[in-house]
Amino acid sequence: MLRPLLRHAFRWVGFCLLGTTGHNLCSAAEPPALERRLYVAVPGIRNYLEYGGHGVHVFDIDQGHRWVRRIPAAGLDEQGKPLNVKGICASAVTGRLYVSTIRQLQCFDLQTDERLWEKTYEAGCDRMSITPDGQTIYLPSFEGPIWHVVDAATGAVRTQIKPNSAAHNTVVGLDGSAAYLAGLRSPMLTVVDTANPTALRTVGPFSGSIRPFTVDGRQRRVFACVNERLGFEVGDLVSGQVLAQVDVPGYDKGPVKRHGCPSHGVGLTPNEREVWVCDAHNQAMHVFDATAMPPKHLASIKLNDEPGWITFSLDGRLAYPSTGEVIDVSTRQVVAQLQDETGTAVQSEKLLEIDFEAGRPVRAGDQFGLGRLLQAPESKAVQP
Numbered sequence: 001m002l003r004p005l006l007r008h009a010f011r012w013v014g015f016c017l018l019g020t021t022g023h024n025l026c027s028a029a030e031p032p033a034l035e036r037r038l039y040v041a042v043p044g045i046r047n048y049l050e051y052g053g054h055g056v057h058v059f060d061i062d063q064g065h066r067w068v069r070r071i072p073a074a075g076l077d078e079q080g081k082p083l084n085v086k087g088i089c090a091s092a093v094t095g096r097l098y099v100s101t102i103r104q105l106q107c108f109d110l111q112t113d114e115r116l117w118e119k120t121y122e123a124g125c126d127r128m129s130i131t132p133d134g135q136t137i138y139l140p141s142f143e144g145p146i147w148h149v150v151d152a153a154t155g156a157v158r159t160q161i162k163p164n165s166a167a168h169n170t171v172v173g174l175d176g177s178a179a180y181l182a183g184l185r186s187p188m189l190t191v192v193d194t195a196n197p198t199a200l201r202t203v204g205p206f207s208g209s210i211r212p213f214t215v216d217g218r219q220r221r222v223f224a225c226v227n228e229r230l231g232f233e234v235g236d237l238v239s240g241q242v243l244a245q246v247d248v249p250g251y252d253k254g255p256v257k258r259h260g261c262p263s264h265g266v267g268l269t270p271n272e273r274e275v276w277v278c279d280a281h282n283q284a285m286h287v288f289d290a291t292a293m294p295p296k297h298l299a300s301i302k303l304n305d306e307p308g309w310i311t312f313s314l315d316g317r318l319a320y321p322s323t324g325e326v327i328d329v330s331t332r333q334v335v336a337q338l339q340d341e342t343g344t345a346v347q348s349e350k351l352l353e354i355d356f357e358a359g360r361p362v363r364a365g366d367q368f369g370l371g372r373l374l375q376a377p378e379s380k381a382v383q384p
Contacts (some may be wrong), residue, residue, distance in 0.1 A: 032358040036061035036313070037068065038320070040338065041085045041099045044348025045308070045322065046258065052346035054082040056099060056108070057338070061313065061353065065326055065336045071113045075101035086142070087127035087170075088350040091134030092361040096152065099350070100125040102142050105155055110354065110361045119155035121148060127350075127367070129172040129179065131194060138179045138192070140167030147181055149197055161197055163190045169212055171368050173219040180222065180237075182210040189213070189222060189235065203235045206242055212265050212309065216272055216371035223266050223275050223290075228253075230262035231286075232277050234294065244294035254281035257306050265309040265349070267369020269329060270316035274298070276369070278307040278321065285310065285321055287332065301332050309349035311369040322349040 038059040042052040056071040075083050083101040090097045090110065097108040102124050107116045124142025130152060131137075137150040138161075147161040147170065165183025172179045172194070179197075181190040187205035204210075206226045213224035215237065222235040230253050234244040253262045257280070265278035268290060275290040283303050288295035309322035312329070319327040324347040326336035338346040353365035 034362075035356040037354050037356065038065065038338075038351060039088065039090070039097065039354055040346055040348045040351040041073070041088045042346065042348050042350075043082055044085045044350040047082060047084045049082065050344075051324075052338075052340050052344060052348065056088075056097070057340055057346055059338060061318070065338055067339060067341055069113075070341065071108065072115075073099060074106055074115060074118045075099070075104050077103075085348070085350050086125055087129075088352055088367050089128055089130040089137070090352060090354050090361070090364040091130055091132075091152065092354065092364045093132070094134035094152065095361050096134065097354070098128065098130065098137065098152070100128055100139065102126075105137070105139060105150070107152075107155065110356075111359060117155055121157075123148075126167055127169050129170040129366075129368070131172050132174065132176040136194070138170045138172060138181070140170055140181070140183075143168060143184055159197055161190075161192060161200070163188075163200070165190065169210075169368075171213065171215055171366075171370065173215060174217050174370060174372065174374065175219070178219060180213070180215060182213055182224070184211075185209055187226070189224065191237065201240065203237055203240045204242060206233050206235065207245060211259070211261055211263070212368070214267050214275075214368050214370055216268060217373040218375070221371075223268065225261065225263045225266050225277065227261045230279060230281075232263060232266045232275070246288065246294050248277070248279060248286045248300075249297050251279060251282050251284070251286075251300070256280035259308055265307055265322065267310040267312060267319075268371035269312055269319075270314065270370075270372040272371040272373045274329070276310050276319060278310055280306045280308065283307070285319070285327070299332055301327060301334075303334075304337075305347065309351075309367075311351060311365070311367055314353050314355065314363060314365050314372075316372075320351055322351075323347055 040057040058068040059065045087100040095110045123144045126140040128139040139148040145164045165186035169182045179192040189203040193199040208227035211225040231247040285301040287299045305323045307321040324338040355363040
């Protein structure tokens with residue numbers, strides 16, 4: 001009697017695993033499937049509407065980056081025309097998405113797509129970052145002297161930080177202990193103790209004004225684009241010293257359409273083994289070995305337009321340059337091109353991954369392509 005019962009049990013388990021019509025009939029006993037979505041805010045190349053119009057596009061990462069929907073956005077000027085989108089960030093903890101323009105900060109509900117509020121800031125807005133608990137946003141003014149420390153629930157300003165550096169790019173580290181502020185007219189990176197925003201220190205000087213930058217998961221290194229350099233520089237976040245100046249070998253600088261610098265965009269793969277840097281004039285992405293010091297050039301990838309940004313999927317398998325191409329990190333081949341509902345190619349420098357389970361956000365990436373090793377590499381502890 002026992003043997004037939006066992007055979008029946010094994011058949012039932014196999015039936016649940018395989019199904020008969022492509023559906024899992026035992027899904028109630030399994031965790032909900034992870035739904036990975038790419039959120040892309042437009043106009044994300046200046047105020048150019050030809051690269052996907054206006055709003056926030058949502059793409060299904062696991063279905064070949066199939067276009068899912070467009071979230072209507074605000075962020076208009078006095079004539080009702082869309083303003084340049086300057087930044088994007090999100091919190092899976094609070095279920096909120098934030099998009100900044102040169103004037104406003106908008107907050108959306110990630111489950112309903114409802115726009116919850118829009119706040120205008122007299123000094124304008126630039127590329128912001130949010131703390132891991134979803135409570136605080138470090139919001140730069142639009143190339144002005146200050147950063148606003150903003151209540152993420154309401155948009156109210158709690159306090160201000162004034163490095164006088166022409167506020168621009170902002171990164172909050174993965175553990176939330178520090179915020180990193182870079183201005184367009186300063187070679188110094190300002191580091192803020194988030195527990196005491198008046199406590200400031202600096203890293204640098206770099207060889208020129210700091211443009212896009214990224215930091216590793218343990219917040220020991222910063223990789224920064226600077227004016228006039230085709231490549232990037234590496235700084236020590238602990239000592240405050242610049243460790244290396246890295247140029248792209250075999251490529252020349254030349255005229256660029258935007259940003260006024262040869263490299264505008266740098267990111268770490270989540271496992272921190274590679275650093276990728278943009279090359280505007282040569283319309284290319286350059287890959288370096290980030291485990292070496294100074295990092296060593298590994299490969300170059302030709303793109304279909306001038307890149308001005310780079311970030312990665314949370315699992316590190318995909319790279320997202322602002323040209324809208326999707327690159328397989330392991331093969332370094334372009335595997336997809338983002339397209340909107342009309343088939344128009346989408347380009348944006350403001351994009352990130354957000355993952356859902358049963359319709360609820362569970363993980364949010366970052367627009368800056370942060371490294372995600374939280375312990376020394378030999379421990380093999382990686383935050384996905």
